[in-house]
Amino acid sequence: MIKLSKMTDYAVVILADMAGRNGQLASATNVAERTKLPEPTVSKILKLLAKHKLVDSLRGTNGGYALNKSPEEINMAHVIGATEGPIALTACVDTAAQQCDRADNCNIKGKWNPVNMAMQSALENVSLKQMIGDVR
Numbered sequence: 001m002i003k004l005s006k007m008t009d010y011a012v013v014i015l016a017d018m019a020g021r022n023g024q025l026a027s028a029t030n031v032a033e034r035t036k037l038p039e040p041t042v043s044k045i046l047k048l049l050a051k052h053k054l055v056d057s058l059r060g061t062n063g064g065y066a067l068n069k070s071p072e073e074i075n076m077a078h079v080i081g082a083t084e085g086p087i088a089l090t091a092c093v094d095t096a097a098q099q100c101d102r103a104d105n106c107n108i109k110g111k112w113n114p115v116n117m118a119m120q121s122a123l124e125n126v127s128l129k130q131m132i133g134d135v136r
Contacts, residue, residue: 008083010037011045015079016132018055019071025064045083052082071129077120079128087123089116 017035018026028046032039046065050057056068067074080087091100092112103109 002089004080005084007041007045007048008080010035010041011049011079011083012076012128012131013037014042014045015049015054015067015071015074015128018065018067019128019132021066023066025058025062025066027064030064048082052078054078054082071132072127074128075124076126076128076131077123080123087116087120089119 013035014031014037017031026034028043029039031037031046032042035042046055046057049055050065053068054074055065057063057065077087090112091103092106092109100106
């Protein structure tokens with residue numbers, strides 16, 4: 001079974017909440033209160049999303065986070081990439097962070113690339129807007 005972490009699930013919940021804020025800045029505390037997620041988790045995810053340029057971060061007393069793209073422009077490949085890292089279904093794909101121990105003697109090496117690319121494409125074709133509906 002291919003299973004994403006709770007971090008990815010929570011990231012979608014956080015992004016959905018932010019999409020409903022019409023560009024208003026929100027602190028990690030505010031997002032945590034609205035989503036009922038633990039504040040340390042929300043803070044960690046917001047930092048990841050900011051690092052991957054899915055949200056903007058403004059420091060200071062009037063600071064916070066806001067989406068920097070519309071929900072139509074954010075796709076699930078972006079979110080998964082931010083929370084899980086590059087999409088690589090097995091160690092046999094060219095984008096895998098680690099190669100398996102048998103890579104040098106494997107006649108299947110690289111053969112998973114088309115499957116991985118299909119998965120990547122499928123995830124790119126699902127927008128945040130599709131995931132949440134139009135919350136505005």
